Amino acid sequence: MIIDVHGHYTTAPRALEDWRNRQIAGIKDPSAMPKASELRIGDDELRDSIEKNQLRFMRERGSDLTIFSPRASFMAHHIGDFQVSSTWAAICNELCHRVGLLFPDHFIGAAMLPQSPGVNPKSCIPELEKCVLEYGFVAINLNPDPSGGHWKEPPLTDRHWYPIYEKMVEHDIPAMIHVSTSCNPCFHTTGAHYLNADTTAFMQCVTGDLFKDFPTLRFVIPHGGGAVPYHWGRFRGLAQELKKPLLQDHLLGNIFFDTCVYHQPGIDLLARVIPIDNILFASEMIGAVRGIDPTTGHHYDDTKRYIEAAAVDPEARRKIYEGNARRVYPRLDRALRAKGR
Amino acid sequence: MIIDVHGHYTTAPRALEDWRNRQIAGIKDPSAMPKASELRIGDDELRDSIEKNQLRFMRERGSDLTIFSPRASFMAHHIGDFQVSSTWAAICNELCHRVGLLFPDHFIGAAMLPQSPGVNPKSCIPELEKCVLEYGFVAINLNPDPSGGHWKEPPLTDRHWYPIYEKMVEHDIPAMIHVSTSCNPCFHTTGAHYLNADTTAFMQCVTGDLFKDFPTLRFVIPHGGGAVPYHWGRFRGLAQELKKPLLQDHLLGNIFFDTCVYHQPGIDLLARVIPIDNILFASEMIGAVRGIDPTTGHHYDDTKRYIEAAAVDPEARRKIYEGNARRVYPRLDRALRAKGR
Numbered sequence: 224m225i226i227d228v229h230g231h232y233t234t235a236p237r238a239l240e241d242w243r244n245r246q247i248a249g250i251k252d253p254s255a256m257p258k259a260s261e262l263r264i265g266d267d268e269l270r271d272s273i274e275k276n277q278l279r280f281m282r283e284r285g286s287d288l289t290i291f292s293p294r295a296s297f298m299a300h301h302i303g304d305f306q307v308s309s310t311w312a313a314i315c316n317e318l319c320h321r322v323g324l325l326f327p328d329h330f331i332g333a334a335m336l337p338q339s340p341g342v343n344p345k346s347c348i349p350e351l352e353k354c355v356l357e358y359g360f361v362a363i364n365l366n367p368d369p370s371g372g373h374w375k376e377p378p379l380t381d382r383h384w385y386p387i388y389e390k391m392v393e394h395d396i397p398a399m400i401h402v403s404t405s406c407n408p409c410f411h412t413t414g415a416h417y418l419n420a421d422t423t424a425f426m427q428c429v430t431g432d433l434f435k436d437f438p439t440l441r442f443v444i445p446h447g448g449g450a451v452p453y454h455w456g457r458f459r460g461l462a463q464e465l466k467k468p469l470l471q472d473h474l475l476g477n478i479f480f481d482t483c484v485y486h487q488p489g490i491d492l493l494a495r496v497i498p499i500d501n502i503l504f505a506s507e508m509i510g511a512v513r514g515i516d517p518t519t520g521h522h523y524d525d526t527k528r529y530i531e532a533a534a535v536d537p538e539a540r541r542k543i544y545e546g547n548a549r550r551v552y553p554r555l556d557r558a559l560r561a562k563g564r
Numbered sequence: 565m566i567i568d569v570h571g572h573y574t575t576a577p578r579a580l581e582d583w584r585n586r587q588i589a590g591i592k593d594p595s596a597m598p599k600a601s602e603l604r605i606g607d608d609e610l611r612d613s614i615e616k617n618q619l620r621f622m623r624e625r626g627s628d629l630t631i632f633s634p635r636a637s638f639m640a641h642h643i644g645d646f647q648v649s650s651t652w653a654a655i656c657n658e659l660c661h662r663v664g665l666l667f668p669d670h671f672i673g674a675a676m677l678p679q680s681p682g683v684n685p686k687s688c689i690p691e692l693e694k695c696v697l698e699y700g701f702v703a704i705n706l707n708p709d710p711s712g713g714h715w716k717e718p719p720l721t722d723r724h725w726y727p728i729y730e731k732m733v734e735h736d737i738p739a740m741i742h743v744s745t746s747c748n749p750c751f752h753t754t755g756a757h758y759l760n761a762d763t764t765a766f767m768q769c770v771t772g773d774l775f776k777d778f779p780t781l782r783f784v785i786p787h788g789g790g791a792v793p794y795h796w797g798r799f800r801g802l803a804q805e806l807k808k809p810l811l812q813d814h815l816l817g818n819i820f821f822d823t824c825v826y827h828q829p830g831i832d833l834l835a836r837v838i839p840i841d842n843i844l845f846a847s848e849m850i851g852a853v854r855g856i857d858p859t860t861g862h863h864y865d866d867t868k869r870y871i872e873a874a875a876v877d878p879e880a881r882r883k884i885y886e887g888n889a890r891r892v893y894p895r896l897d898r899a900l901r902a903k904g905r
Contacts, residue, residue, distance in 0.1 A: 368750070374713070377749065378749060408719060409715040409764060409768070410764055415760075418763050419760035419763060422760060422791065423751060423760065426755035427750070427756075429752070450791035453833060454830060456825070456853075456864050457754075459857065460826055460852075460853030460855050460857065460864040460865075463855045464854065464855060486798075486800075487797075488796070488836050492829050492833045511801075511802065512797075512802060513805065514801050523798070
């Protein structure tokens with residue numbers, strides 16, 4: 224089985240975006256604030272938006288199951304207050320849940336959280352628990368910078384975040400560390416902010432000792448770990464200067480990298496540098512980079528092709544495609560086993 | 565000849581740091597503000613600080629000439645106002661100039677600028693011109709984020725920066741795009757902020773059309789280009805989505821990457837992905853990562869070893885070591901030719 228751990232609902236029906244725009248307008252003009260119940264999207268629309276897009280590509284490219292979360296750039300935690308984020312997160316998570324119900328063999332949910340700048344993350348726990356306990360979601364996306372490119376929250380190693388980590392450990396779910404839209408004009412969202420956040424999150428963990436407090440906590444760093452594998456020697460050397468254990472011992476029991484790296488040399492480096500047990504197959508398809516690479520004739524985000532061509536043995540490839548995901552997302556493994564998969 | 569385009573005076577005599585600490589104290593208590601003339605460092609001290617450190621490593625490792633600028637993390641443009649930065653930059657640049665006079669075959673200067681958050685960059689021009697015209701410096705370091713991790717200036721493609729670019733073009737000098745210390749607790753200075761800035765600067769250039777306005781402007785992106793070469797497919801794809809020309813045509817006449825990547829697989833990727841003409845040898849030795857890599861027994865920042873072991877032909881290696889630097893830094897080439905080198 225091939226599990227893609229990084230999919231977002233980037234193709235949701237237009238009504239979702241229209242509702243969100245009304246919600247944003249309602250922040251300034253409360254009389255214009257729509258109710259959640261005013262958003263109506265039928266199952267046929269959902270089915271259509273998936274069958275023609277993600278599911279079509281999954282079939283063409285040959286992946287089986289996607290861990291599916293709300294569109295990352297639309298989380299936009301910097302917009303409005305906690306109430307705005309809370310309503311928006313509930314709507315987006317419910318849509319992903321409905322996609323999972325419509326295509327139970329192909330999609331399983333990961334939750335966005337109703338984060339809001341300056342608000343205690345424990346405010347996110349009810350939504351987190353609803354998604355895990357009622358919807359059967361297997362992970363969360365945690366935004367280390369809900370300010371959207373201004374980086375005003377403390378580092379991920381700060382006790383500020385511990386209420387979330389306690390729930391992650393309790394429910395045995397990992398977090399993908401994933402920012403959202405940048406509202407800082409310095410940072411292009413998908414070309415700078417996403418990669419910077421990946422690098423930043425990893426380095427925060429190098430500096431701290433978070434996994435001493437939470438030995439079973441697990442983070443997935445997306446986009447191939449930002450700059451980290453390319454600069455693995457730098458990070459090994461920095462850990463050494465900071466008198467930390469070897470990265471292998473310090474972090475690699477808890478931190479994993481996905482394969483959202485959109486060319487062969489990048490995936491080759493990832494597989495050469497990072498232990499196979501720490502690499503999870505992912506594409507983030509129909510995401511930041513939707514075009515066809517003129518040098519290959521295939522979609523940039525068809526990452527399975529790169530894994531197929533990488534110099535790894537079949538057992539390693541099986542781990543990247545399936546085994547590691549089952550280990551890092553135990554609730555996914557349980558859901559699959561319950562169906563005999 | 566082997567030219568290292570990225571060296572900082574990280575080993576300056578302790579008196580420099582003491583003076584800076586007094587200057588910082590003087591921001592709050594003007595009666596404590598030291599005069600520049602109170603800093604006294606003799607030639608013997610300078611000679612000693614270089615011979616035992618940079619020059620020793622250059623001899624051991626086999627590089628000939630270093631483009632030498634003030635210590636990057638000490639620029640700290642976020643501290644104080646323009647007057648503070650101006651005095652500090654003048655002191656630091658003069659020390660690098662004196663190193664160049666003491667070791668004319670081995671060091672040639674690149675200037676730090678007296679940038680200050682929110683201050684028009686044209687305030688930096690007198691220092692820039694002094695360094696180029698009086699000291700014979702061959703480049704500048706330009707900090708895209710003088711706020712130190714808060715990213716409050718406009719992107720590098722904004723007209724805000726044009727006064728600097730006009731002088732760069734006039735004097736035919738490149739800029740290394742190099743941030744300084746992060747005062748944002750989210751960003752470790754050398755493990756996150758530096759790499760993020762490299763990625764950010766590159767993506768700003770992808771998004772804009774700066775080199776249409778300045779066809780001969782040249783940027784060196786340090787630290788192997790941050791995350792860029794590892795994600796080259798992503799950047800090619802993003803440029804395509806933005807309807808920009810191929811990166812080769814859009815940026816690679818103007819943007820160059822150094823080799824400050826501290827392990828073999830990283831350098832291998834760089835040389836595989838980025839055209840050889842755009843790669844400049846550099847080590848940033850005695851910088852962020854000073855230790856010995858236990859997997860090789862050699863210093864992480866001994867980057868010449870990785871270039872030697874990379875799968876590039878001798879002509880390509882000669883370009884990386886010398887030819888490209890002479891082309892990107894024409895004032896360096898002229899200074900060398902004047903000495904028959």
